Amino acid sequence: MKNYLLCLFLLLALALPSWAVTVCGITFADDAFADDIGTYAGSWGATGTALRDILVGTTVGDSVCSGTATDYVNILFTDNYIKNGTGVDFAAFEESGTGTSGTPGCTLTFTINSVTKQYVPYWVSGTTYVTYIDLADFGVATNALISSIQIRGGGDPDYTAFGAINNVSVVIPEPASLILLSLVGLGFILFRRIHA
Numbered sequence: 001m002k003n004y005l006l007c008l009f010l011l012l013a014l015a016l017p018s019w020a021v022t023v024c025g026i027t028f029a030d031d032a033f034a035d036d037i038g039t040y041a042g043s044w045g046a047t048g049t050a051l052r053d054i055l056v057g058t059t060v061g062d063s064v065c066s067g068t069a070t071d072y073v074n075i076l077f078t079d080n081y082i083k084n085g086t087g088v089d090f091a092a093f094e095e096s097g098t099g100t101s102g103t104p105g106c107t108l109t110f111t112i113n114s115v116t117k118q119y120v121p122y123w124v125s126g127t128t129y130v131t132y133i134d135l136a137d138f139g140v141a142t143n144a145l146i147s148s149i150q151i152r153g154g155g156d157p158d159y160t161a162f163g164a165i166n167n168v169s170v171v172i173p174e175p176a177s178l179i180l181l182s183l184v185g186l187g188f189i190l191f192r193r194i195h196a
């Protein structure tokens with residue numbers, strides 16, 4: 001029985017996602033980045049699928065901007081949450097052109113939990129800048145999970161990507177996978193009995 005449990009534990013450990021992605025030298029969980037956009041308003045230089053493709057995922061170098069403070073895009077996380085954990089909770093990447101260490105980018109504006117705040121990103125790599133945001137600054141409760149953030153125009157920010165640092169995966173139980181793992185475990189027991 002002990003071998004069976006050990007085998008099952010190892011298989012479950014292998015089955016759990018543990019990959020990571022690196023963007024501009026910063027490591028994130030593989031599901032950490034934004035997955036979709038919701039409603040949006042204003043003139044962003046792209047609309048629909050093109051706007052979504054620029055803002056979701058890990059690709060930097062592409063961007064959309066708006067100089068109008070009332071323009072917005074809702075950024076959605078569908079396979080992960082951003083948690084208000086210890087310290088900063090997510091990173092936002094911006095494209096302000098070639099820079100060097102310490103070069104500031106264009107001011108980014110976020111509305112989260114009905115609170116609006118501005119952040120200045122700093123050059124990190126190539127044409128890309130990054131800023132780190134703590135959900136506590138928006139009044140989000142400690143350990144609360146959020147699945148959307150709103151980006152706003154004004155100050156000519158060139159938004160490109162958003163990745164959770166305090167990342168929580170959306171766990172979807174997969175009964176078929178669990179049954180398969182159990183069968184593998186039972187097979188292991190039978191193998192041990194036969195060869196004992």
Ligand SMILES: [Ca+2]
Nearest residue numbers: 031032033035
């Ligand atoms: Ca995601």
Ligand SMILES: [Ca+2]
Nearest residue numbers: 084085087135
């Ligand atoms: Ca935090």
Ligand SMILES: [Ca+2]
Nearest residue numbers: 054059060160
């Ligand atoms: Ca992008």
